[in-house]
Amino acid sequence: METSKEMFRQVEDHYLFDDIDLEKEIALPYGTPTYVFSAKKIRENILTLKQAFQKTYPNTSIAYSLKNNDIPEICSVIASEIDIFEITSLTELKFVEKLVLNQKKNLNLILTNIYKSDSLIDNTIHFPRNSNTSDYNDHLNLIAIDSYQDLKNVERIAKKVGKKPRVSIRVNPGIKMDISETIFASANISAKCASIIADIEPIIEVSNDPTISIWLPKRETTPKNDFAEKLVQDAIESKHLELVGLHGHLGSQIANIEYFDRFFEVISRFYKLMNEKYDGILEILDLGGGYPVDYTNSGGVPTIEDIAKVLTKNIQNANIKPDLIIESGRYITASSGILLSKVCLTKENSEGKKLAVLDLSVYSDLLDVLVANWCYDAILMNNLPKQIDKNKGSCWTLVGGTNDTLDQLTPRSSKCSKCDDSLKGENERWFPKELKTGDLLAIKHAGAYTTCFNSNYSGRPIPTRILITEDQTNRVQLL
Ligand SMILES: Cc1ncc(COP(=O)(O)O)c(C=O)c1O
Structure with a gap:
């Protein structure tokens, strides 16, 4: 190639x-x-992601994070290679609906935004309402719940429409990241998205990384409702939601492999802990985006192959077997x-x-x-x-x-x-x-x-x- x-x-x-x-x-x-x-370069980048991740962990799906580039012709090329689109708004959902019609191919959604309007939630639950495929299945789509209020909103709409959406809890591992260097960091303790893992002691205890406690700064306070453990429990107890996984997102253009390593470790161990507590209810681990591009051709960023190896190592160390999802945007389109x-x-x-x-x-x-x-x-x-x-x-x-x-x-x-x-x-x-x-x-x-x-x-x-x-x-x- x-x-x-x-x-x-x-x-x-x-x-x-x-x-x-x-x-x-x-x-x-x-x-x-x-x-x-x-178009060829877009395909090549998708292939690189698929080959690298599926080589080390075959059960990995690649999703496209739509917000970084939503030019229809580019997305048509992407949709011919990728089945899942990560979206953040109703406009993006309608865009994917059109792609489904044009491509004559069913696409699945992952909805991730920090705030989701009622109509966005409603449309996601019903997606793909206008699909021309007979093979309609609204259970293929996932809503990543970001906060307690978000969970309550999704639950309220699900109850109203009488459908049980598949949801994941968006978890913030709260790892130490230098946010002056890693400008788009999303998994550090002060991040605005996701809900913090409050109790890090069980993760530190089982980790075989002697430096893990340095990477997991002490939580000064535990929020009343907005923490991952509570959201997992609330989603499980809800009659209107079907909890199937966890979601995490490290940030964008993450150039430090150490961040990937710690992020993967913390989220994998947390997945394991939750599955032990709740009888193996989780089956999906969505690891978000952040896969970096070598903008200056200086080799200063980790390769996708290196990141995939670090991921598999952590999945194996935690002894879990989830369906993995990678949500990439920048890596697919930047160099194209x-x-x-x-x-x-x-x-x-x-x-x-x-x-x-x-x-x-x-x-x-x-x-x-x-x-x-x-x-x-x-x-x-x-x-x-x-x-x-x-x-x-x-x-x-x-x-x-x-x-x-x-x-x-x-x-x-x-x-x-x-x-x-x-x-x-x-x-x-x-x-x-x-x-x-x-x-x-x-x-x-x-x-x-x-x-x-x-x-x-x-x-x-x-x-x-x-x-x-x-x-x-x-x-x-x-x-
Ligand atoms: C939840 C989520 N997933 C995936 C991405 C895509 O990230 P990237 O374009 O760095 O791959 C983003 C972008 O910030 C995001 O917020």
Whole structure:
């Protein structure tokens, strides 16, 4: 199978993505800024997840977390490989309903949001109401209960409609995570989602990790109702709910394998404890998302294979045999998308720094730069010098085309993937030549948590979207 490096590649003086010439076949005819997605790459990423997790634990299902990218044509590709969609809103549910009709395939839902409106709960309980399949089965869908009030809301709607939804309890393991580093942490003690595991002593007792107590900070208080043990008991005792599993979510773009290790251990041990207490009632362990993308090609994130091994180790140590679910978003779509952008103006500031103004804005086109100080790789694709000399070239600050100070592609990583120079605290990038108007840049790994934030901020148009299809007669599809 082709690797991502080969899929985005330089051939002489031009760049190809999935064998399409990005300048000649996309930028020239369609203009910039343009997101370019590869259907093949989406499939490849899903296959990587399936192979890695199913190799070490065959009973693993991969779900797609819809919020990161909900472009219909992209989701159709995903729906041809994946049967479960993780959703958070009624709009997303209706979107999946349409996918079911278009794909002529039954899809299952996992509803996870911190707040679920009555109609969202009602529609999830009845999904797929409008399905064209005769094989209707509303028991395939799962509602992840986040809090006590959420449980009461789901219970109230279930009673009203007279159907017993399958539910899981979303558990917060409350592990120690450096939230300044792990910006999207969701399993630390102060997280807003899920309900904390209150009693960690039984987990510490059975763990064979001598450092486990360091990873599980003391709980200062136990909430009155919002803790995992109580929600499990309440769900079991409810006449209107069918408790089938536990749900956990470590966060997004988790780059530290230690976090995965501890998260998997704590949630597996808790699953075991609950199953011992309640006669094996649990059968599903949903481990959420967070599987990371190597944005800077520096190898600084754990591989999916490493994460899968750590997961299997912890499942075996806890001696449990659940049906596992992985809910991935970022890993499936990020590397399947590139944002093509053009230098529209160059200028110098009073410190002698050279600024290249791009025809994008991070506010609307690459929001993670702002909310997570994300570093996207930017590759010069045209007007390349005949020979690339590492000692020549020049450093540029890439800025978005609005007046806002924060509208800059500031790198987050400490190393520049091309020149090995430390970039921390700086915002310059090395290019093999002086940048000038008309130069074309490829912002890599721009497929996740980007298009879903597109807006007309500052009166800017939404970037064009293109899918490179697998149809050899019609490879470039305007979305
Ligand atoms: C409950 C849940 N599952 C899955 C995901 C997907 O995470 P990622 O895109 O990092 O794989 C998210 C996103 O934050 C989430 O909140």
